[in-house]
Amino acid sequence: MGMRLLGILVAIALIGAGVWAFTRDGGILQTVTEERVEGALLANGMPLPMAECMAPRLTERLSIEQLQKLEKLGPQGGEAVIPESRSEAIARLRRVEDSEAVSALIGTATSCGIELIGKTL
Numbered sequence: 001m002g003m004r005l006l007g008i009l010v011a012i013a014l015i016g017a018g019v020w021a022f023t024r025d026g027g028i029l030q031t032v033t034e035e036r037v038e039g040a041l042l043a044n045g046m047p048l049p050m051a052e053c054m055a056p057r058l059t060e061r062l063s064i065e066q067l068q069k070l071e072k073l074g075p076q077g078g079e080a081v082i083p084e085s086r087s088e089a090i091a092r093l094r095r096v097e098d099s100e101a102v103s104a105l106i107g108t109a110t111s112c113g114i115e116l117i118g119k120t121l
Helices: 002-023 028-043 048-061 064-073 086-096 099-120
Strands: none
Touching (some): 028 048, 028 064, 048 064, 048 099, 064 086, 086 099
């Protein structure tokens, strides 16, 4: 019985270590999520330096569900990759239906834009 209990405790410890490695800041889940967000930003016309700046910040600020809601910003039904007018851009933002996610997106884009401009001066 003692060996069985030891085996169970070792298994629990290994599972706990795996869950921690997967979910901690900088863990596997965050890394994969950042890569997916960066890829989505690039696919939707975002320049590489902006995508590289925004992806880690968005994954830090937003839940997986909120990041998935931001996918609604992508082109639908014959829309161009990049919105062709201000009204189209606003319509896409409204599709997200999550003001916190939209606010995080706008704030992140603004701060990254300012940082990148500062680096070029």
